[in-house]
Amino acid sequence: MIGALLTAIQRSARLPQSSKAMKKKSSDKLWGGRFEERSHPLLEEYTASVHFDKRLAPHDIQGSIAHARMLHRIGLLSARERDRLVRGLKEIRKEIEEGRFQFDPALEDVHMNIEARLTEKVGEVGKKLHTGRSRNDQVVLDLRMYVKGEIEQVINRLRALQRALVGFAERNRDVVFPGYTHLQQAQPVLLAHHVLAYVCMFERDRERLKDASKRTDVMPLGSGALAGTSIPIDREFVAKELGFSRISDNSIDAVSDRDFAIEYLSALTLIGMHLSRLAEELVIWSSSEFGFIQIGDAFCTGSSMMPQKKNPDVPELARGKMGKLLGNLVSLVTTMKGLPLSYNRDMQEDKVPVFESTDIIKATLDVFAKMMETVRVKSDSIARAMKGGYFQAVDLAEYLVEKGVPFRESHRIVGEIVSYAIKKGKGLDELTGEELRQFSTSFADDALQLTDIRASVRNKLSYGGTSPRMVAAQIRSWKNRLSKER
Numbered sequence: 448m449i450g451a452l453l454t455a456i457q458r459s460a461r462l463p464q465s466s467k468a469m470k471k472k473s474s475d476k477l478w479g480g481r482f483e484e485r486s487h488p489l490l491e492e493y494t495a496s497v498h499f500d501k502r503l504a505p506h507d508i509q510g511s512i513a514h515a516r517m518l519h520r521i522g523l524l525s526a527r528e529r530d531r532l533v534r535g536l537k538e539i540r541k542e543i544e545e546g547r548f549q550f551d552p553a554l555e556d557v558h559m560n561i562e563a564r565l566t567e568k569v570g571e572v573g574k575k576l577h578t579g580r581s582r583n584d585q586v587v588l589d590l591r592m593y594v595k596g597e598i599e600q601v602i603n604r605l606r607a608l609q610r611a612l613v614g615f616a617e618r619n620r621d622v623v624f625p626g627y628t629h630l631q632q633a634q635p636v637l638l639a640h641h642v643l644a645y646v647c648m649f650e651r652d653r654e655r656l657k658d659a660s661k662r663t664d665v666m667p668l669g670s671g672a673l674a675g676t677s678i679p680i681d682r683e684f685v686a687k688e689l690g691f692s693r694i695s696d697n698s699i700d701a702v703s704d705r706d707f708a709i710e711y712l713s714a715l716t717l718i719g720m721h722l723s724r725l726a727e728e729l730v731i732w733s734s735s736e737f738g739f740i741q742i743g744d745a746f747c748t749g750s751s752m753m754p755q756k757k758n759p760d761v762p763e764l765a766r767g768k769m770g771k772l773l774g775n776l777v778s779l780v781t782t783m784k785g786l787p788l789s790y791n792r793d794m795q796e797d798k799v800p801v802f803e804s805t806d807i808i809k810a811t812l813d814v815f816a817k818m819m820e821t822v823r824v825k826s827d828s829i830a831r832a833m834k835g836g837y838f839q840a841v842d843l844a845e846y847l848v849e850k851g852v853p854f855r856e857s858h859r860i861v862g863e864i865v866s867y868a869i870k871k872g873k874g875l876d877e878l879t880g881e882e883l884r885q886f887s888t889s890f891a892d893d894a895l896q897l898t899d900i901r902a903s904v905r906n907k908l909s910y911g912g913t914s915p916r917m918v919a920a921q922i923r924s925w926k927n928r929l930s931k932e933r
Contacts, residue, residue, distance in 0.1 A: 486553075491552065492552070495556075496557075496795050497552055497556050500557045500586075500798050502593070503593055504543055507558055508540050509592065510689060511561070512537075513688035515536070515576060517680060517685050521681055523678070532572060536561075536565060539564055551563075556795075558582050558586065581672040583672050584668050584671060585668065587705075588667050590798065590801070591664075591665065591667065592689065595663050598657075598659065600809060601715070602656050604813060605649050605652055611815075611816040612645055613646060613922060616922055619638050619824050620919065620922065621637075621915070622826055625833050632832075633838075635903050643925070649718070655713075659710045663711065666682065666691035666693070667694075667704075669694070670701035673790060674699075675698045703786070703791075705794060716769075722812075726761075727766060729762040729822070730762050730766075740824055743820075746814070761814055762818075765814075775803055779796075834874065843857075843864065846894050861886075874898075876899060880892045
């Protein structure tokens with residue numbers, strides 16, 4: 448239901464012109480009793496947030512329904528009044544879902560829009576709903592509910608991308624691939640091993656989100672503007688109604704805390720950084736110079752001028768969008784860093800960064816999961832690129848170590864062998880036993896077996912290494928873990 452409501456809100460995201468609203472006098476404001484002059488139109492335009500916080504409407508309505516039930520529970524509403532309020536709120540929810548609700552910027556925010564419409568529908572009893580709460584605790588309730596739900600959505604999408612990457616690794620489990628450091632060919636690895644590194648990254652991202660969810664799962668309603676309320680509200684009842692595991696301990700902290708949103712944005716920024724690293728490799732690997740992979744046509748675009756071009760726009764755009772995630776994190780931290788307790792209007796600016804980063808991450812995870820299913824590996828191009836890379840140097844050095852040569856000495860010896868091979872225009876697999884023994888008598892003919900790249904990969908038997916046996920075990924482990932979490 449909330450998903451359908453969010454969709455309807457996003458369809459109606461246009462900020463309506465408020466010529467009629469501008470004619471309202473200050474007495475029409477829900478807070479207007481203290482004011483003698485009407486609000487200036489520029490103030491109303493500048494302070495309005497409904498054009499973006501309308502996204503919180505599902506959570507605002509859900510929170511208001513729980514609040515109305517609590518007010519009845521403590522005897523401040525009759526059963527009839529409670530039912531009228533709940534029915535009215537559900538009708539408003541339907542109006543929003545169907546695109547019939549007119550959000551009025553003169554009413555500033557989503558909370559006051561819903562309350563004003565509720566009073567229109569149910570009469571004076573609508574004015575009772577705000578008993579024992581403030582917009583300060585109401586807005587942070589809505590934002591916490593939103594973040595809680597979105598954390599679960601992002602976790603689900605991370606899991607889908609992990610499954611796509613594990614599937615890619617399994618389909619290409621036998622492909623030997625150049626491992627890089629400093630973007631220079633270093634040691635041979637299995638391509639599956641390389642891709643599983645991203646699965647590990649995204650697993651840490653899921654763990655961070657789960658951990659952030661614990662600190663988001665705190666029910667702030669009942670904190671009032673900052674000091675609580677003298678009305679004997681039942682906060683535990685509301686928390687249970689809304690699915691929160693605990694209530695906030697300090698009313699001042701509750702209304703002024705946005706740590707949960709910052710932590711959420713930080714987790715999204717790390718996801719974005721990992722996606723950007725994967726995007727960079729996909730762009731490099733699909734270039735003509737590398738030619739290691741081919742991304743499916745459905746996820747590429749062409750050139751308006753050059754008919755031969757096939758551009759990896761999805762990973763390129765992902766790299767670009769990730770900068771917005773960092774910007775949104777810095778924006779919210781900067782907003783909060785100098786604020787005195789408790790609530791300040793600056794905090795109205797907390798929502799746009801959260802909404803934008805959420806949208807970017809969800810969309811990017813969705814498209815990457817589908818795109819990875821279309822990526823095809825060009826094994827012949829990879830094999831050609833690995834010729835002359837001297838990948839087996841470490842294996843030769845470790846061979847000497849097993850013969851009793853200190854590693855630093857074996858490192859020097861094999862460095863000289865590589866220099867010799869380069870001058871001779873040979874690969875390490877083209878050297879003879881006699882040539883190796885020119886540099887160390889510890890080399891026997893069995894050392895020649897190590898110059899085979901596949902043998903080099905097979906020999907990496909340490910846990911977490913790139914040997915086929917280890918990688919196959921990791922694929923099985925990830926498939927089992929991810930299948931259990933469907």
